[in-house]
Amino acid sequence: MPDIFRLMIVEDNDDMFETYQDAADEYSDETTIIEVVRKENADEALEALLSKDFDGAIVDLNLSRSEPDEASGNKVIEEVFNKHRFPIFVVSGNLENLYPHFRAKESDFFKFFNRDTPNEEIFIPFLKVFKTGITKILGGRGVIEKRLGEIFWSHLANNFNIWSDEESNVEKILLRYTVSHLGEYLDMPDGESRFYHQAEFYIKPPIKEYIASGDIISINGHKYINLSPACDVDVRDVIEGKPIINANRVVVAPLVKIDRASFISEGLIKEGDGKKARNKVVEDIIKGKRDRFSFLPEYVDIEASLIDFQNVHAFSFEDIDLSQRIATVSGLFLKDIQSRFSAYYGRQGQPDLDKASLIQNCQLLLAPE
Numbered sequence: 001m002p003d004i005f006r007l008m009i010v011e012d013n014d015d016m017f018e019t020y021q022d023a024a025d026e027y028s029d030e031t032t033i034i035e036v037v038r039k040e041n042a043d044e045a046l047e048a049l050l051s052k053d054f055d056g057a058i059v060d061l062n063l064s065r066s067e068p069d070e071a072s073g074n075k076v077i078e079e080v081f082n083k084h085r086f087p088i089f090v091v092s093g094n095l096e097n098l099y100p101h102f103r104a105k106e107s108d109f110f111k112f113f114n115r116d117t118p119n120e121e122i123f124i125p126f127l128k129v130f131k132t133g134i135t136k137i138l139g140g141r142g143v144i145e146k147r148l149g150e151i152f153w154s155h156l157a158n159n160f161n162i163w164s165d166e167e168s169n170v171e172k173i174l175l176r177y178t179v180s181h182l183g184e185y186l187d188m189p190d191g192e193s194r195f196y197h198q199a200e201f202y203i204k205p206p207i208k209e210y211i212a213s214g215d216i217i218s219i220n221g222h223k224y225i226n227l228s229p230a231c232d233v234d235v236r237d238v239i240e241g242k243p244i245i246n247a248n249r250v251v252v253a254p255l256v257k258i259d260r261a262s263f264i265s266e267g268l269i270k271e272g273d274g275k276k277a278r279n280k281v282v283e284d285i286i287k288g289k290r291d292r293f294s295f296l297p298e299y300v301d302i303e304a305s306l307i308d309f310q311n312v313h314a315f316s317f318e319d320i321d322l323s324q325r326i327a328t329v330s331g332l333f334l335k336d337i338q339s340r341f342s343a344y345y346g347r348q349g350q351p352d353l354d355k356a357s358l359i360q361n362c363q364l365l366l367a368p369e
Contacts, residue, residue, distance in 0.1 A: 005034045005130045008057040010045045010076055012064065016115070020058065023119035027127060034123070042072035049079050054086055055135040056126050061092040071097035081105070085138045087129050089122055091115060147185045151178055198297040204327035210235050210243040211322060214329035214337070216302065217252065219315065224252035225296075225307055225329065227341055243322075249314040253341075255296065255305035258282070266308070291344050294337050302327060307337065309344045 007024065011017045017038055024034035037054070039045040041063045048054075057080060061073035071094065078099075080088045087108070090098060093115040106112065108129065113122060129135070137143050156174075206215060211233050215226040226233065232247035256262050263269045269278050285306060286295050298304040329337060 002029075002031055002033045003130075005032055005055050005127070006037060006053055007034055007126065008037050008039060008045065008048060008054045010039045010042070010057065010059045010063065010073060012040045012060065016060075019119060023123050027123045032127065032131065034127075042075045045076045046079055049076070049084065052084070054084070055130050056086050057088045058122065059088060059090050059092075061090060061097045062094050074099045074102070077102060086135050087111075087126060089113060089126070091117065091122065143186075144182070147182055148178070150185065151181045155181055198299045201297055201330060201333050202299050202302065202327040203330050204300065204302075206325050206328040208328065210238075211245065211250070211317075211320075211325070212328050214331075214334040216255070216296075216326045216329070217320060218324040218326060219252070219320065223255040223302075223305070223326070224313070225255060225337075227251050227253055227312065227338065229338075245317060248317060250317050250320060251312055251314050253307050253309055253312045255303075256293075256308050258304045258306065288340070291340070291347065294340050296329075299327075307341075309341050 009017060009020050011020070021036055024036045028034045037048065039048055045057075045059070057076070059073045059076050061071045063072050064070050073090070073092070074097075077088060077090065080086070087110065089111045091113045092098075095112055095114065098112065102110075103112075108125070111125065156177075202216075206212060211226065213226055213228060213230045213233060217224055217226060228247060228251045233245050233250065235243045235245055237244040256266055260269075263278075263281070264271060268281050284290050285293050288294075292308065292310050294307040294309070296302065296305045296307060328334075
């Protein structure tokens with residue numbers, strides 16, 4: 001059964017709407033049917049947005065022929081930004097009437113087109129977004145909404161007296177409770193791929209305002225990862241715009257870019273190593289068989305890299321430019337990195353024994369009499 005892509009078109013011009021309808025028919029196929037819903041003015045569109053039935057919207061700015069400068073399409077855009085989560089494309093012959101603060105929000109989900117733009121350039125990006133499933137997940141009527149309903153009725157409803165007796169900060173506690181339960185639901189096996197995507201490895205840009213464990217930071221032109229424990233870099237106060245943390249210094253480890261020159265420089269491979277030897281090094285590192293290193297996948301402007309635990313630095317917090325924070329490794333993956341870091345420095349050696357002799361003696365103990 002094909003997926004239905006519900007597209008709201010806010011357009012007062014009949015001819016223009018007909019071209020959109022034709023494009024919707026043209027780009028529909030056996031897997032996806034584009035269903036258009038027309039609204040001729042801002043009031044009709046705002047009323048339609050009381051529901052959560054849409055996967056995208058095309059909005060004209062000037063929706064009244066008698067008032068060519070009123071640009072009421074901006075009201076529709078504002079409503080989508082405030083209450084909805086689906087892509088919205090502005091198609092207008094008067095883009096100069098778009099509110100200035102909207103221009104800074106331009107992205108793959110919010111684009112601006114002149115009226116003479118070919119429909120292909122409008123509909124294909126819409127379909128690319130829709131086919132990822134993002135509107136099913138975050139659009140207000142998909143997987144997350146379903147799971148939130150289950151958390152509300154199956155978990156919270158049966159034990160709510162615990163929360164109603166709390167005297168303070170209940171909202172934040174409930175938010176953490178909900179997010180932790182949601183994570184459990186989303187991590188349930190479903191028979192599909194068990195692999196995570198590289199994008200899930202990072203929070204980019206960072207969410208925490210000042211600094212966090214797992215931050216990838218550019219320092220003097222080189223990338224490092226912040227390995228300081230959360231208790232050290234927790235911001236306990238902000239004085240005159242300056243964050244105050246518990247530690248004077250931040251422990252970081254350099255990132256070694258995965259390329260031939262860097263690997264030779266670090267002694268991971270030799271100039272004359274063949275393909276088999278080079279591939280073995282990469283395989284061992286990615287599979288976690290080299291204690292000194294931890295692997296970071298490529299994502300946007302973050303190159304595939306290694307964290308070098310043997311080459312840690314302690315920088316004064318005062319010397320770190322917090323504007324150079326690139327991303328934060330998400331908690332799920334950061335725990336493993338910190339565990340490996342601790343294990344690397346906590347490893348214990350033992351006096352060497354004659355293992356060959358020990359093996360021989362133990363083998364004799366297993367032999368039949």
